Structure formats: structure tokens, C-alpha cells
Amino acid sequence: MSEKLVIGVGNEFRGDDAAGLHIARKVKEAAPPGVSVLENGGDAASMIDAWKDFQHVIVVDAVKNDSSPGTIYRIDVKRQGIPPFLSTAPSTHLLCLADAVALAESLNTLPERLIIYGVEGQNFDYSSTMSPTVLRAAGKAARMVIDEISNELNIIM
């Protein structure tokens, strides 16, 4: 059983909201050994179930935080907590990431290491293509994720 998991969160019909899925697919292509890759449409509750068997989990998603498009965020959840801009659920019927982490904490199913990579999106309208800036940034973020998960780099930011 592999102990590393990458979860790409997103919606490929909402423009830059596909960023997380794009990154996950790049990681899957690179196929670093011992790493599982999953795609998630935004239901954090199923994420809680997915990550409970893993020790090192990286969640990747597009974010909206008024920074310049293509900005890459890296958050170490255990050390830094969840920032407010990751606390909006895609729908009122689904749990947002912050809720999922709180729930997982209560249920004792938080992985030893939970890292979130976010890429600032520019356009979230109905579209099956990403904007060029964000697409480039997603490519960079994918390389960062592959590096981190392959080499167990300890990055403090």
C-alpha cells in the first residue's frame, strides 16, 4: 500500500477551476513510484475517506484570493491551518476543505502530512479551456508537487 496520495480537485467545465485536475493528471503521467493519484469534483467528504489510508497527502485546487492569476500557494495544514480562501464549498450540499479537515481531525483520520497547493485562477466561467497564465502556473505547480512527493523534500515557506 502506497503511503503518498495526490488529490486533484476541480471542475473541467469551469475554466481555470480545472487547474487541480490538470495538475493531478500531470502527476499521474510522471508516475512517481509509490504515489496514488485521485480526482475529486469538490466533495470534501469523499476526500476524508480517501486520505485516511495515506501518510502524506497533497491536495491541489484552483483558488480565488484576489492575487495575480497564476500565483501558487503551498499550505502545510498541520502547521498553518486552513486559510479563509479555502473555506468556501462549491455548493451548500458539499463540505468545503476547511470543514473536511475539521471533521477529519475529530474522526482522527487526518494524514500525518497534509499539504495544499493552490493556483490562483483568472476565469471561472463556463469553459473547457484554462487561461494561458493559469495553465502555465499549473504546469509549474505540477512540477513542484512531483518534486515534493518524489524526494520527500522538506520545504518550509
Next chain:
Amino acid sequence: MSGSRKIKVDYLARVEGEGALKLKIKDGKVTESSLKIFEPPRFFEAFLRGRMFHEAPDITARICGICPIAYQMSSCHAMEKALGVTVDGQLRALRRLIYCGEWIESHALHVYMLHAPDFLGYDSAIHMAKDHADIVQRGLSLKKAGNEIMSLLGGREVHPVNVRVGGFYKAPEREALLKLAETLKPARDLALKTVEWTATLPFPDFERDYEFVALRHQDEYPFNEGRLVSNKGLDIDIADYEEHFVEEHVKRSNALHSYLKGRGAYLAGSLARYNLNFEKLSPLAREAARSAGIGDKLYNPFKSIIVRAVETLYAVDEALRIIENYEKPEASFVDTKPRAGVGYGITEAPRGILYHSYELDGEGVIQNAKIVPPTSQNQKSIEEDLALFAPEVVNLPDNELTRKLEQTVRNYDPCISCATHFLKLEIERE
């Protein structure tokens, strides 16, 4: 086409998440109660025109992310009626099976994550999990079991892609279903525990003489087929729905309210199905209900949470029964040829009866569509519950009063119950 165009949209197709309740109270009595909680999917009816009949299940499934199967089933049955096609045997069983998945997933989510916190005095399931991790874990495990049924049969958990008019694009292998059954057996135990646990929750003493409306079938607890019946004499073919049920625009509110002609408000959903079909539940489900202290007739809407638990248990039981008897059919769907006509479908979404009707031309192109979801049919009943229940809690401080009223609305598991604090309460006290 040259030049640029400006398109202005003045109205959002569907607004979820906000409710406005206005109460006027005089001498402890509610003199006025108006509630706006749900906008029906009108624009879907408009843009379905011009689409092919076989697109209806996929398009209408987008109306609801929580009960896509209900929309797919109602539209499939309506189209099959129009085209003169019957889906029987194993394909019919597979439809019941995927519906079991949706009921399990939807009911588990509502019972544990949305409604239980109301009864135990928590702001949300997240807060409840801090003190009751095992209870929340049980709910999540049950929800997962429902999702697995939907994944296997539907090809995807959200907005299943495998359902089509006439059946499925691909029928599952028996081995795959047998493997699924192994995870459903422990889910059945969790569902039984759920019934036992919901029975211990504190319930207000509140009953009403409802008119319950649901499907009834001579052999089974209803999902897809049956006549439309009530506990006050209604017994009609689903094709006659519009002759008995009307939608009226209510003054003072933006809502469209459903009425039974000549009678008034009615209640659809778990409580209605239960009262009208109790003897069709599996023996295990019936026994669990009796041990939980509820008989075959129940008029306290707060106890809907127990009924949803019983239905969840039934759904797991029924899923296991279907899998045990499953043999992969030769064809995964029945062939359909387009022809002009009108078709009707009513199926039991987790929240109640969901009505679809379509008119097709000779090429199978949709000319007209009408969709009436269960939540909009329940609005009037919810409003009346609030008007009758509010006086009993009216002297509570405003924020506690709002919570109690939200709990009352959540008895119906409406499409808005997920928003933790959604009720904008305006009270005029005289």
C-alpha cells in the same frame, strides 16, 4: 454573424440556500406566515424544447446534484411512456438498485449531517463530530455505501453517465455486484443502528392531520412505478396528475405553491411513502420501525428522521435482495424509436414525488416539458407547519426560535436544508 452581442440575464435559473420567513403574531397566535424557500427549475423546461428525447435524462439530472437519479428515472419513464416502451426484468431491477443507492446516500447525509445536529443542539455536523465522532463516522460510512452503488451502476458518483432511455449503456457483471454486496452487508448493520439511534432523539409533541401523497405499487415499496395515492381518497394514474394538482402563484410571495384541487396543501416524501406503503417494507425494516416505537401511521413530522433511517435500512436490504437475484441481461437497454406523443413519469426521489411530462414530435424532438420537484410541492405544507408550530416556541429568544424553525423546515429534507443557517426570520409581534 458579425459584430458583438450583449446578453443580459436578469434572473438566475435556480437560487438555492436562502429562505425568508415572515411571521405575524398577535396574542400568541400566528396571523400571517409566508415562506419563500425554493425556486422551481423553470428555465430547464424552456431549454429542453428542441432537444432530443434521449438527452432529457442527462440534462435534467443537472437540476439536482443530490438526486440526479431521480431526475434521470422520472425523465426515462416519461419518455418511455411517450414512445410506447416498457423496461422490465433485470433492467427494471437495476433501476431500483441504483435508486437504492441514491436513497441511501441522500438519507444518510440528511439524517447524520443535516438534521441530527438540530436534535442534539449543535450548530453543524462539524461541531457535532467533536463530541460524537463515532456517530458522524457511521453516517459517512453509510453515505459511502450508497455512493458505491451509484458509482458501479451509474459510472460516476455525481451525475451518473450510464443511465439512458430504455435502460443502461452498460449492464454490470454479476461478480462486480457480488463484490459490492460484501460492502453492503456491514452497511445494513449501520442502517439498523441508525434506526435504533434516531429513535432515542428528543421529539417535540407535534402532529398534524396531513394529506400524504406518494406512489403505491401492488408488489413493492415504490421507487419508479405505481399509482398516485393519498390517505384521503386520491387514487389516480400518474398521467392524470395535472388534472388533480395545480400550481398557483401566491400573492405576497414569489413562490409557486402546489395544491390538490378542492383540498389544499399536501405532503410528499418519506413520511408520505411510509404511511401509504408500510406493509411493503422488508420484514427487517418493519421490525426495526416497530422497535423504534413507530407504527404504520405517523403524523409527527419531526419523526421523519426515524422514517428516513427506516427507508435507508430498507434500501440496503432491497439492494442486497436485487443483487442476490441478479443475472446480467443480454441487452443493456430496450430499443426506442422516436414518435410523436406525450409521456408522463412520476418517481420517488428521496424527497418525494418528482413529476416529469414531455411532448415529442414525430422525430422525437421535445416540444414541451414540465417538471415539478418534490420540494416545491411541499412548500405549502412547510408553511403551514411553521405557522402551527411557531406559537409553541414563539417566546424563545430570536436566534433559538430561528433554529427551531429551521429544524421544522428540515423535517422535509428540502433542497435547502443543507445551508446551516439559512432562515431570514422576520417577526412582527403585536
